Amino acid sequence: MKIICLDLEGVLVPEIWIAFSEVTGIPEFRRTTRDESDYHKLMKYRIDLLNKHNLKLVDIQNVIQKIEPLEGAMDFLASLRKTSQFIILSDTFEEFAMPLLAKLAHPLLFCNSLKISPEGMVSGYEIRKENGKMHAVLALKGLNFRVFSAGDSYNDLDMIKESDSGCLFRAPGTIKAEYPLLPSVETYEELLLKIREF
Amino acid sequence: MKIICLDLEGVLVPEIWIAFSEVTGIPEFRRTTRDESDYHKLMKYRIDLLNKHNLKLVDIQNVIQKIEPLEGAMDFLASLRKTSQFIILSDTFEEFAMPLLAKLAHPLLFCNSLKISPEGMVSGYEIRKENGKMHAVLALKGLNFRVFSAGDSYNDLDMIKESDSGCLFRAPGTIKAEYPLLPSVETYEELLLKIREF
Numbered sequence: 157m158k159i160i161c162l163d164l165e166g167v168l169v170p171e172i173w174i175a176f177s178e179v180t181g182i183p184e185f186r187r188t189t190r191d192e193s194d195y196h197k198l199m200k201y202r203i204d205l206l207n208k209h210n211l212k213l214v215d216i217q218n219v220i221q222k223i224e225p226l227e228g229a230m231d232f233l234a235s236l237r238k239t240s241q242f243i244i245l246s247d248t249f250e251e252f253a254m255p256l257l258a259k260l261a262h263p264l265l266f267c268n269s270l271k272i273s274p275e276g277m278v279s280g281y282e283i284r285k286e287n288g289k290m291h292a293v294l295a296l297k298g299l300n301f302r303v304f305s306a307g308d309s310y311n312d313l314d315m316i317k318e319s320d321s322g323c324l325f326r327a328p329g330t331i332k333a334e335y336p337l338l339p340s341v342e343t344y345e346e347l348l349l350k351i352r353e354f
Numbered sequence: 355m356k357i358i359c360l361d362l363e364g365v366l367v368p369e370i371w372i373a374f375s376e377v378t379g380i381p382e383f384r385r386t387t388r389d390e391s392d393y394h395k396l397m398k399y400r401i402d403l404l405n406k407h408n409l410k411l412v413d414i415q416n417v418i419q420k421i422e423p424l425e426g427a428m429d430f431l432a433s434l435r436k437t438s439q440f441i442i443l444s445d446t447f448e449e450f451a452m453p454l455l456a457k458l459a460h461p462l463l464f465c466n467s468l469k470i471s472p473e474g475m476v477s478g479y480e481i482r483k484e485n486g487k488m489h490a491v492l493a494l495k496g497l498n499f500r501v502f503s504a505g506d507s508y509n510d511l512d513m514i515k516e517s518d519s520g521c522l523f524r525a526p527g528t529i530k531a532e533y534p535l536l537p538s539v540e541t542y543e544e545l546l547l548k549i550r551e552f
Contacts, residue, residue, distance in 0.1 A: 157448065157467055157482050237460045250355065262435045264462040266497065269355055284355050284498045295493040299464065300482045 159296055160236065160351055161289070161315060163307030164246035164265065166190065167325050168229045169256050172220060172248065173202065179219045182209060189309040190328050195247060203278055212276040213251060220252055225259055232344035233260060240351060243296075245289040247311050249281060266292050290314035304354045306347060313338075321354045323347070357494055358434065358549055359487070359513060361505030362444035362463065364388065365523050366427045367454050370418060370446065371400065377417045380407060387507040388526050393445060401476055410474040411449060418450055423457055430542035431458060438549060441494075443487040445509050447479060464490050488512035502552040504545060511536075519552045521545070 165171045165188075177185035184205050192198040206212075236242055244265040246253065251270045257263065266288065271280035285291050289307075293315050296303050305315045305322035310331065316322035316338060323339035324332060325347055332340050341347050363369045363386075375383035382403050390396040404410075434440055442463040444451065449468045455461065464486065469478035483489050487505075491513050494501050503513045503520035508529065514520035514536060521537035522530060523545055530538050539545050 157465075237456075241462055243462060258435075261459065263460075264439055264441060267355075288497065291497055295497055299486065299489055299493055 157301055158240065158354065159301040159303055160240050160242035161245050161293060161296070161303060161305040161319065161322075162242055163289075163309065163312050163315075163325070164244050164248060164253070164256070164267075166308035167226075167306060168233070168244070168260060169223055169225050172216075172223065172252055175223055176216055176219045179222075180209070180211065180215075189247065189311045190331070193310040195311055199281055203280070206278050213270065213272050213278055214276055216252065216278075217255070221255055223256065223259075225256075228344045229260070232348065233263070235348055236351065243292070245292050245305075245307075245315060247288070287314055290318050293318045302354075304351055306341075306350075321350075323350050355499055356438065356552065357499045357501055358438050358440035359443050359491060359494070359501060359503040359517065359520075360440055361487075361507065361510050361513075361523070362442050362446060362451070362454070362465075364506035365424075365504060366431070366442070366458060367421055367423050370414075370421065370450055373421055374414055374417045377420075378407070378409065378413075387445065387509045388529070391508040393509055397479055401478070404476050411468065411470050411476055412474055414450065414476075415453070419453055421454065421457075423454075426542045427458070430546065431461070433546055434549065441490070443490050443503075443505075443513060445486070485512055488516050491516045500552075502549055504539075504548075519548075521548050 162168065171188050173185050173188055177183060187198060187201065189195060244263050246265060246267045248267050249270045250267055253265055253267055257265055268284050269282045270278055271282060273279040293303050293305060303319040305319040306325045307315060308325050308327045323341050326342055327340060341350060369386050371383050371386055375381060385396060385399065387393060442461050444463060444465045446465050447468045448465055451463055451465055455463055466482050467480045468476055469480060471477040487510065491501050491503060501517040503517040504523045505513060506523050506525045521539050524540055525538060539548060
C-alpha cells in the first residue's frame with residue numbers, strides 16, 4: 157500500500173510569511189525555509205521581528221484568513237483523492253493551519269504548535285518532533301506503507317530522501333542546483349504523473 | 355498536539371459484510387470482528403464462503419457502492435473537523451474502502467489490501483502490518499502526538515488500550531461485559547464530548 161506526503165506552503169498554498177510580508181509591508185518577513193536551512197534560526201528571526209513591530213498572533217491569522225490555495229491546487233487534490241491517500245507534512249503551526257485546512261477540504265496535516273503570551277504575542281513555538289517530516293515518513297514506512305514525498309524547501313529534503321520515491325515541486329534554483337539528482341517538477345500535471353508512475 | 359483515531363465499520367459506516375449478507379441473502383456473512391476475535395480465522399471463513407457461492411470482488415463492490423454513512427456520521431465528522439485532526443484505522447481492504455471514503459469526504463484511512471485472482475475472485479488478503487491499528491497508534495505516539503481512539507470491536511481493543519485516551523462506541527454487550535473498565539458511549543454527541551474532554 158502506498159501513501160503520498162506533501163509539503164503545504166509553496167506546494168498547496170502560498171508561503172504564509174511571504175503573504176504576511178506583503179500585507180504588513182515589512183520585507184524582512186519574506187525570509188522562508190527556501191532561503192534559510194536552519195529552521196530554529198529562522199523562527200527566532202521571525203519572533204524577534206514580530207516583537208519589534210508589536211504584531212500579534214491575531215494579525216498573522218487575519219492575513220491567513222485571506223490566503224487561498226494556489227491556482228490549480230484544488231483540482232490537483234481532487235485528482236489525487238480519486239486514487240491515492242495523502243498526508244500533508246509541514247513545519248507550520250496549527251494556529252496558522254486550521255483555516256487553510258478548511259479551504260483544502262480537510263486533509264490530514266502533521267505540524268507544530270505556537271506558544272502564545274497572555275497578550276497574544278508569539279512567544280515561542282513547540283516542535284512536536286525534531287525533523288518531524290522525515291520522522292513521519294519513517295513511521296509510515298514502519299507501518300509498511302510505500303511512501304512518495306514532494307516539497308519545495310530545505311526542510312523537505314530529508315523527507316524526500318527517506319521516502320521510497322519523491323520529487324521537488326517548484327523548488328528555488330538554489331536547491332535544485334545543490335541537489336541535481338533529485339527529480340524536480342514545476343506543474344501539478346507533472347507531479348500527478350510522478351505519483352502515478354510511483 | 356492531539357490526534358483522533360476512529361474505526362470505520364460500525365462507527366462511521368455500517369458493517370460491510372452484514373450489508374453484503376443482507377443483499378445476498380446468505381446469513382453466514384453476518385459474522386464480523388464483533389463476534390470473532392481471530393481476524394485470520396474470520397477472513398478464511400469469509401473467503402471460503404465467497405468461493406462456495408461463486409461471489410466475486412465486483413459483487414461485494416456493488417453492495418458497497420450502495421452503502422451510506424451511518425445516520426449522523428457526516429454531522430459528527432463535520433464537527434470533528436472543525437477542531438481536530440483524525441485518522442481512520444480499519445482492518446478493511448482498500449478495494450472495499452475507496453467508494454466509502456469518497457462518501458465520507460476523503461478522510462485518511464490506514465487499512466489492508468486484497469489479493470484478487472485473474473477471474474476476479476478474492477483469493478486472499480495482505481495485512482499491511484499485523485495488529486496495524488495498534489501499531490498506527492504507537493507510531494503516532496512516537497511522533498509525539500497524544501492519541502484518542504474509538505471503535506466497536508475486538509480488533510479495536512489494543513488500539514484503544516495503547517492510546518492516551520479512548521472509548522468504545524456502540525460496542526456489543528459481550529465486549530462491554532468483558533472490558534467493564536473501558537469507557538463506552540452510544541451516540542456521536544457523547545463521542546464528541548469524550549473527544550473534547552481529551
